[in-house]
Amino acid sequence: MMSWAAANLWLIPALPLAAAAILAFTRRPHRQLAAILSIGAMSVAFVFALIAFISTLGTRAERSVYNFDWLALGSTSVKLGWVLDPLSAVMLLMVTFVGTLIFIFSVGYMANDPNFTRFFCFLSLFAAAMLGLVMSNSLLGLFICWELVGLASYLLIGFWFQKPSAAAAAKKAFIVTRIGDLGLFLGMVWLYAQTGTLLFYDNGNGCLEASALSKLVAQATLNSMAVSTAISLLIFCGAVGKSGQVPLHVWLPDAMEGPTPVSALIHAATMVAAGVFLVARVYPLMDADPANVPGASTALTVVTWVGAITAIFAALIAVAQNDIKRILAYSTVSQLGYMMVGIGVGGYAVGMFHLITHAFFKALLFLGAGSVIHGTHERQDIRDLGGLRKYMPLTFVTYAIGMMALAGVPLFFSGFWSKDEILFSAWAWKGGRGPFYIALCGALLTAFYMTRQVVYVFFGSYRSHSETQHVHESPRVMLAPLIVLAAFSILLSVVGTPFWPVFHEYLTGHHGEMGSGVITVMLISTAVVAVGLLAGWWIYTRKPLTSADPLESDIYYVLKNKFFVDEIYDVTVVKLNAWTARATRWLDDFVWQGAVIAVSYLVLGLAWINRLIDEFVVNPGFDQGCGGFRLSARALSFWQNGQVQRYLRFIGLAAAGLAALLIWGWRK
Amino acid sequence: MSLQHYLIVSALLFAVGLGGALTRRNAILVLIGVELMLNAANLNFIAFWRYGPNPELFTGIIFVIFSIAIAAAEAAVGLALIIAVYRHYRTVRLDRIDSLKG
Numbered sequence: 001m002m003s004w005a006a007a008n009l010w011l012i013p014a015l016p017l018a019a020a021a022i023l024a025f026t027r028r029p030h031r032q033l034a035a036i037l038s039i040g041a042m043s044v045a046f047v048f049a050l051i052a053f054i055s056t057l058g059t060r061a062e063r064s065v066y067n068f069d070w071l072a073l074g075s076t077s078v079k080l081g082w083v084l085d086p087l088s089a090v091m092l093l094m095v096t097f098v099g100t101l102i103f104i105f106s107v108g109y110m111a112n113d114p115n116f117t118r119f120f121c122f123l124s125l126f127a128a129a130m131l132g133l134v135m136s137n138s139l140l141g142l143f144i145c146w147e148l149v150g151l152a153s154y155l156l157i158g159f160w161f162q163k164p165s166a167a168a169a170a171k172k173a174f175i176v177t178r179i180g181d182l183g184l185f186l187g188m189v190w191l192y193a194q195t196g197t198l199l200f201y202d203n204g205n206g207c208l209e210a211s212a213l214s215k216l217v218a219q220a221t222l223n224s225m226a227v228s229t230a231i232s233l234l235i236f237c238g239a240v241g242k243s244g245q246v247p248l249h250v251w252l253p254d255a256m257e258g259p260t261p262v263s264a265l266i267h268a269a270t271m272v273a274a275g276v277f278l279v280a281r282v283y284p285l286m287d288a289d290p291a292n293v294p295g296a297s298t299a300l301t302v303v304t305w306v307g308a309i310t311a312i313f314a315a316l317i318a319v320a321q322n323d324i325k326r327i328l329a330y331s332t333v334s335q336l337g338y339m340m341v342g343i344g345v346g347g348y349a350v351g352m353f354h355l356i357t358h359a360f361f362k363a364l365l366f367l368g369a370g371s372v373i374h375g376t377h378e379r380q381d382i383r384d385l386g387g388l389r390k391y392m393p394l395t396f397v398t399y400a401i402g403m404m405a406l407a408g409v410p411l412f413f414s415g416f417w418s419k420d421e422i423l424f425s426a427w428a429w430k431g432g433r434g435p436f437y438i439a440l441c442g443a444l445l446t447a448f449y450m451t452r453q454v455v456y457v458f459f460g461s462y463r464s465h466s467e468t469q470h471v472h473e474s475p476r477v478m479l480a481p482l483i484v485l486a487a488f489s490i491l492l493s494v495v496g497t498p499f500w501p502v503f504h505e506y507l508t509g510h511h512g513e514m515g516s517g518v519i520t521v522m523l524i525s526t527a528v529v530a531v532g533l534l535a536g537w538w539i540y541t542r543k544p545l546t547s548a549d550p551l552e553s554d555i556y557y558v559l560k561n562k563f564f565v566d567e568i569y570d571v572t573v574v575k576l577n578a579w580t581a582r583a584t585r586w587l588d589d590f591v592w593q594g595a596v597i598a599v600s601y602l603v604l605g606l607a608w609i610n611r612l613i614d615e616f617v618v619n620p621g622f623d624q625g626c627g628g629f630r631l632s633a634r635a636l637s638f639w640q641n642g643q644v645q646r647y648l649r650f651i652g653l654a655a656a657g658l659a660a661l662l663i664w665g666w667r668k
Numbered sequence: 669m670s671l672q673h674y675l676i677v678s679a680l681l682f683a684v685g686l687g688g689a690l691t692r693r694n695a696i697l698v699l700i701g702v703e704l705m706l707n708a709a710n711l712n713f714i715a716f717w718r719y720g721p722n723p724e725l726f727t728g729i730i731f732v733i734f735s736i737a738i739a740a741a742e743a744a745v746g747l748a749l750i751i752a753v754y755r756h757y758r759t760v761r762l763d764r765i766d767s768l769k770g
């Protein structure tokens with residue numbers, strides 16, 4: 001049985017796609033059309049997503065799938081399809097909702113940009129691809145949309161391509177994520193070779209269902225690793241690239257060169273979450289392990305550790321950044337690490353809850369940052385800002401809510417509950433307590449750097465000289481999304497508390513139980529957050545802020561330079577690449593080109609000989625033959641001049657000759 | 669009068685006709701030359717018949733009468749050809765008519 005919502009699920013991505021297609025052919029001045037069309041398509045998609053979401057409520061995690069042949073190759077066919085289950089429904093709802101709000105915000109933020117319609121075209125394309133990604137029932141379909149969001153991200157990061165830094169950032173994002181995608185592609189090919197299908201769910205024949213999984217687990221590959229683990233790790237490579245996990249995180253902070261709504265939509269709320277979503281989607285595969293310990297398979301252990309390292313690594317860097325968006329970018333990387341830890345240690349529901357709450361408060365923070373940048377005329381360095389509390393009160397309030405949600409201030413903020421769930425799962429994890437302690441340090445740092453940022457931006461006094469009269473609060477079209485997102489940053493906490501875990505039950509279909517130690521972990525995390533907040537407040541409000549950070553030191557210098565990861569890549573990967581390029585160029589110039597030249601000279605020589613034979617042997621012979629023919633023809637044509645009487649003369653001569661012959665020949 | 673006399677006359681007549689046919693430029697005169705040569709041949713027929721082994725048979729006379737009849741027809745055809753040639757080329761001078769040249 002398939003509900004109406006499940007059968008027509010394709011409409012959700014189709015609407016923004018249609019909007020993008022129309023806008024691609026719309027001329028620049030039609031700004032209003034662009035805004036109405038894309039926001040309209042997105043809101044209708046949101047309504048559909050809401051209907052789909054409601055139809056999955058209370059179904060105990062049932063799945064309705066719809067598959068179809070995409071490409072028939074002989075007797076086999078490549079199938080695509082879509083799936084409506086709680087996981088996709090909640091993602092569809094989140095993406096359309098946050099997307100709609102960000103679209104609305106963009107109307108205000110991009111109001112003065114000449115390429116307004118192009119911007120909305122790209123945004124709609126991105127939304128369509130992202131929605132297609134989350135509802136896809138086939139790894140291939142997911143991969144197609146995955147690359148499409150990558151493309152949209154590239155286009156949007158490089159939206160202001162006249163800035164060299166933006167163009168470079170776009171290229172960097174595209175290339176770095178492509179490294180991860182190669183892993184995903186290999187995993188996909190391998191999976192297809194092993195199971196013969198890329199559909200996730202197909203009435204027992206899908207690659208995430210029991211029969212395929214048991215087959216994958218039973219086989220061993222290199223180093224006696226199960227095939228399922230190897231494929232999981234390859235697929236996880238894709239997630240590492242897309243979700244900015246160490247060591248492929250370098251593109252995400254640079255991606256902040258794009259317009260701020262893009263940073264909010266793509267590089268905080270949705271696209272970067274696609275990696276986390278992918279891991280959640282293939283969770284059964286990740287979880288499959290010959291040792292058969294649920295929740296602690298090799299693949300999930302790797303996911304957990306990569307996530308934990310990313311969480312602390314990015315949080316440390318965020319402490320020393322000065323660009324308002326860059327801080328948020330590193331914070332995003334760090335939170336994505338948390339999500340990975342959540343999936344690794346506690347199942348996909350835990351990670352997904354943090355993904356959803358994070359999408360809301362991080363979108364809120366980015367839009368708040370956008371509001372600050374807009375209101376102060378493109379100032380992004382927090383050392384130049386300050387005291388904005390007085391000039392932009394609404395932005396300040398909503399930003400503070402987002403900041404407290406991110407920092408995990410207890411009880412009233414969604415971030416606290418989702419982070420707490422991760423911490424608790426890490427605490428109770430079978431694979432050891434290491435990730436728990438790392439995540440705890442990360443929580444401390446998160447509270448600290450967010451406090452630092454808020455103090456820098458909103459407290460004290462404005463540090464850019466004499467321009468205070470120009471600072472203004474943002475227009476209403478920008479403030480409304482902020483308020484809605486702030487409301488949801490608080491309200492979402494209701495569904496995920498350990499006392500009433502609706503979200504968890506909805507996603508997994510199992511009744512959640514409150515494990516022992518929940519309260520202890522909660523108290524510990526509260527204490528840690530309080531320490532972080534107070535430390536930040538104490539350090540940064542003690543003295544009036546100057547351009548020098550109070551923490552200036554050697555370690556701070558390392559953090560400020562992001563652990564020199566970019567520089568390390570420059571001297572290793574990039575250098576190696578350049579060196580290889582030079583080597584191949586040298587090879588090209590001297591070896592291959594030499595070979596080509598040698599061959600060409602050989603051909604030239606042969607041609608020369610050929611020409612000599614032609615000119616001195618064939619041609620004269622032929623000419624002579626022709627000359628002979630010509631001479632004889634001329635001689636003969638002299639006789640045949642058309643004069644009848646001449647012919648008659650010859651006849652007469654011949655007759656005379658004949659007569660002479662007859663007369664004298666007879667005698668003999 | 670013996671056979672040789674007739675043959676000499678006939679040979680002269682033939683030579684005159686051949687000379688006319690070879691040297692004249694006018695097609696009609698060439699035709700006349702041809703007729704002369706034909707008549708020389710007819711004279712040969714009569715002479716060889718008269719001095720031959722069977723002068724009592726009329727073979728020679730009959731042959732020559734046929735020959736003269738055919739010569740008349742040939743003259744008609746020849747003249748008709750000359751008229752056709754004249755209509756086509758506006759001339760009957762044979763040195764101007766050399767389209768047989770290969």
